[in-house]
Amino acid sequence: MAKHSKKSTNLWSTPAAQVLRATDDTRVEEIDFSLTPGFDGTKADAQELLAERGQVLSALQEKLYANGRSGDLRSILLVLQGMDTAGKGGMVRHVIGLVDPQGVDLASFGVPTKEEREHHYLWRIRNELPGGGKIGVFDRSHYEDVLVVAVHDLVPRQVWEPRFDEINAFEKELVDEGTLVVKVALFVSPEEQRTRLQERLDRPDKYWKYNPGDVTERGFLPQYRLAYQRILDRTNTDYAPWHVIPADRKWYSRLAVTELLIDALERLDLDWPAADFDVEVEKQRLANS
Numbered sequence: 001m002a003k004h005s006k007k008s009t010n011l012w013s014t015p016a017a018q019v020l021r022a023t024d025d026t027r028v029e030e031i032d033f034s035l036t037p038g039f040d041g042t043k044a045d046a047q048e049l050l051a052e053r054g055q056v057l058s059a060l061q062e063k064l065y066a067n068g069r070s071g072d073l074r075s076i077l078l079v080l081q082g083m084d085t086a087g088k089g090g091m092v093r094h095v096i097g098l099v100d101p102q103g104v105d106l107a108s109f110g111v112p113t114k115e116e117r118e119h120h121y122l123w124r125i126r127n128e129l130p131g132g133g134k135i136g137v138f139d140r141s142h143y144e145d146v147l148v149v150a151v152h153d154l155v156p157r158q159v160w161e162p163r164f165d166e167i168n169a170f171e172k173e174l175v176d177e178g179t180l181v182v183k184v185a186l187f188v189s190p191e192e193q194r195t196r197l198q199e200r201l202d203r204p205d206k207y208w209k210y211n212p213g214d215v216t217e218r219g220f221l222p223q224y225r226l227a228y229q230r231i232l233d234r235t236n237t238d239y240a241p242w243h244v245i246p247a248d249r250k251w252y253s254r255l256a257v258t259e260l261l262i263d264a265l266e267r268l269d270l271d272w273p274a275a276d277f278d279v280e281v282e283k284q285r286l287a288n289s
């Protein structure tokens, strides 16, 4: 295990991976969006700590990448789910942005294209799985196929209902093949979502993030809550558990996901790959060159 800095051990009363992990009792309607579970510091503390922990994350990721280059097939897959404005894009920029982009396989999943619709819903997902040594990041994922699809009856219930078991089997397959799956659901309050959407309307540099459909979806919040509850009830497996993150405070959600990734990388217990050449011989050759 990498050593935790003094600061981080002081500020987290319970590790993020433990305190945020969904349980059988997790109720979406009871989430307090403004809390910072397990973290006792201020925003300034969190920002300072993010920079510090970002270096730890980056060092671990380099080791994962190095192992991948040496043929290790293991990888990490971060699945980010959350409604519009929950902070998925910011997570990519501010957390994934802390590591070497060469080691990241990023994919965003929007409304399926014509080609995608001609295939099984997992087809486009399988095409974007991380290679060995990579951190894969899914900005939305296969969970949209039991989320927006269920909320808007895009396919009949008898079609999406069996998908939970299918998704569990799919994720089991990933885990068995050496991918550590980290699932994160970001929950933003309706009030904070309004504020963030308002900002997208007030600032020309944010128009590009605004989609009139986002306001329409606000009318479906109870249905989304229900759909998220179903996801937690049906797909919170021991091999690919969910983490439920209150997201009204971005400084908290970003620090929390950083900790989840560090935890995942530490669980891989990586070493630097051994040289596949004779180091002494090569030193001699270099000296003589």
Ligand code: AMP
Residues within 6 Å of the ligand: 084, 109, 110, 111, 112, 140, 144, 145, 148, 149, 154
């Ligand atoms: P954004 O993440 O803001 O770019 O928006 C992507 C949009 O694509 C969201 O409204 C999602 O709900 C939608 N979306 C993603 N996956 C699916 C899917 N499988 N079926 C229908 N809509 C989807």
Ligand code: MG
Residues within 6 Å of the ligand: 084, 085, 209, 211, 214
């Ligand atoms: Mg959007």
